[in-house]
Amino acid sequence: MHCLALVISLIPIVTTVDVQKNNSLKKTYFGRRLRFNVHKTLSLGIGRTPNFKERLIREEELFRSNPPQNCELITTSRNLRIWLVRITGLEGTIYEGEPYTLKIIFPNDYPLKPPIMYFLKPTPTHEHVYSNGDICLSALGTDYAPNASVSSLILSLVSMLSSAKEKRRPPDDQLHAQMPPGESDASYVYHDDKC
Structure with missing residues (x-):
């Protein structure tokens, strides 16, 4: 080779x-x-950006021009590092029509590290969403790839929500729920292969 x-x-x-x-x-x-x-x-053009700011500008343009279904970029902060995205449950799912707000924070070493994503309250009741808003999704953790766009990560999240058959919390929600959202430095325990 x-x-x-x-x-x-x-x-x-x-x-x-x-x-x-x-x-x-x-x-x-x-x-x-x-x-x-x-x-x-x-x-x-995502995997070869010369700097953090240009990458985020391109990510925002991509998201605004072709957002995932039922998703809307509500706001970005002046420094582009904090986004709020409204996700409305897809038709035919148990979350149909329910609006949720996702907060996205881009760390200094993005895209080498994944963006921090969590739901603001009220959070969806889902087996991979903790009541504090943290999301147990491997695409944001162990399976994160630096070339993944924010749109593709949100699409994974929407897909995860849409595939739910019942509303319930993760089995370890009580232990995790007391932590501030987005600040967990512990690895998630992936309870099944759907997250």
């Missing part, structure tokens, strides 16, 4: 990227390997 190894310095983090014959990238950082398609990343 012929590989081209590049070392990219982003802030104080060093990332190694291997380009393979099949045009997929394997990215290693913090000991974790991620794989994503070169063409998809480069065609979106």
Whole structure:
């Protein structure tokens, strides 16, 4: 296998990227390997942004021009780091017509780290949404990929909500609910393969 190894310095983090014959990238950082398609990343222009601000401007433009179904960007802060998104439950789901507000905070090392997403109160009663608003979704944790757009992450969240058959809280909600939303530094326990 012929590989081209590049070392990219982003802030104080060093990332190694291997380009393979099949045009997929394997990215290693913090000991974790991620794989994503070169063409998809480069065609979106998301995986190669020169800086944080430009990436967020493109993300906002992408979201406003083609938002996920039943989602609306309510506001962004002046520094682009905080978004509020209104999600209305899709027709035919147990959340049909119910409006929820999602808060998104972009950390300094975004996109290497996922955005922090949580629901403001009232939160949806869902087996992967804690009553404090935190969301147990692997796309925001262990399965996060730096080339994922905010729109695609929200689409994963909408899909998770839409697939619910009953309204209930996670089994460990009582332990987690006392923490401030978005500040959990503990890893989530994924209770099933649907989150």
